[in-house]
Amino acid sequence: MLNEIKVTSILNKHKKRDDWFLGNYTLNPYAGCPFNCIYCYTRGSKYGGDHGSEVALKANAVSMLKRQLKNRIRRAERGFIVVGSAAEAYPPIERNLGVTREILFLIKRYKFPVHVCTKSSLILRDLDVLEEINRDAILPDDLKEKLGCGVLISFSFSTLDEKLASILEPGAPSPMERLETMKKCSDAGFKVGIINMPVLPFLSDSSEDLEAMIKSAKIRGAEYIIFSGLTLYGDGPYDCKMLYYQFLENHFPELVLEYKKLFSSSFAPSKRYQMDLAKRYHEISTKYGVKNRII
Numbered sequence: 652m653l654n655e656i657k658v659t660s661i662l663n664k665h666k667k668r669d670d671w672f673l674g675n676y677t678l679n680p681y682a683g684c685p686f687n688c689i690y691c692y693t694r695g696s697k698y699g700g701d702h703g704s705e706v707a708l709k710a711n712a713v714s715m716l717k718r719q720l721k722n723r724i725r726r727a728e729r730g731f732i733v734v735g736s737a738a739e740a741y742p743p744i745e746r747n748l749g750v751t752r753e754i755l756f757l758i759k760r761y762k763f764p765v766h767v768c769t770k771s772s773l774i775l776r777d778l779d780v781l782e783e784i785n786r787d788a789i790l791p792d793d794l795k796e797k798l799g800c801g802v803l804i805s806f807s808f809s810t811l812d813e814k815l816a817s818i819l820e821p822g823a824p825s826p827m828e829r830l831e832t833m834k835k836c837s838d839a840g841f842k843v844g845i846i847n848m849p850v851l852p853f854l855s856d857s858s859e860d861l862e863a864m865i866k867s868a869k870i871r872g873a874e875y876i877i878f879s880g881l882t883l884y885g886d887g888p889y890d891c892k893m894l895y896y897q898f899l900e901n902h903f904p905e906l907v908l909e910y911k912k913l914f915s916s917s918f919a920p921s922k923r924y925q926m927d928l929a930k931r932y933h934e935i936s937t938k939y940g941v942k943n944r945i946i
């Protein structure tokens with residue numbers, strides 16, 4: 652049976668615009684995510700419980716959003732709403748429930764711009780309402796010229812390796828399905844891109860891996876690729892750090908020691924690793940004419 656919760660807020664305001672996703676707001680129509688990615692930082696004690704796999708419907712999402720959007724308009728606080736920032740906005744139950752669709756209609760009505768982050772092809776169902784948002788949204792003044800569109804659609808990836816993805820992202824559509832969905836969104840006239848987060852040390856971070864990601868994205872219309880390394884949090888049974896090390900022990904035991912050296916006592920890989928990754932990513936992106944920022 653589907654869990655239902657009531658929320659006291661659905662539209663979360665940032666202190667300032669987020670440089671990566673351009674969001675002034677984040678919005679997650681559902682709590683939890685059935686795609687169940689092993690590396691998902693929203694799992695476990697960081698957010699409480701097995702947040703990664705239990706989906707709950709936010710029963711009052713639409714009425715709460717209506718109230719909050721009206722408030723923001725009254726205060727003239729317009730800006731991009733990032734939909735699906737911490738949980739998939741298109742889990743399979745969305746096909747029947749249509750909550751994300753209702754939310755998009757509300758966003759359209761109040762003319763806010765939107766950045767949808769997803770792994771799902773179900774977004775194709777909503778291209779009709781997204782088209783209207785794209786055309787009618789009121790952008791913050793400084794983005795009007797730089798961006799010129801009211802909708803961004805980003806697809807997230809950790810790897811293009813189908814076998815690896817089926818282990819790491821067991822409930823999610825395959826990488827190829829995501830790429831093809833992105834192409835359809837691009838063909839429909841939307842600004843699309845890739846969120847390559849996380850790049851996986853020793854598994855999807857070779858220069859060949861990065862080139863394959865960037866090239867595959869480019870030929871399917873991606874205008875930007877935002878990337879970052881893996882982060883591993885927590886020592887609880889549902890925490891991504893514990894699950895990720897279990898995954899390594901089961902499938903790549905030879906890498907356990909390498910990861911321990913790379914992460915040391917931090918939640919992130921060493922600075923040196925991150926700088927090297929960024930350098931290679933920028934070089935290959937430049938070669939293909941893909942930006943590493945949305946604007």
Ligand code: SF4
Pocket residue numbers: 684685686687688690691692693703737738739770820823
């Ligand atoms: S799709 Fe996103 S939110 Fe869902 S489990 Fe994977 S990383 Fe987490």
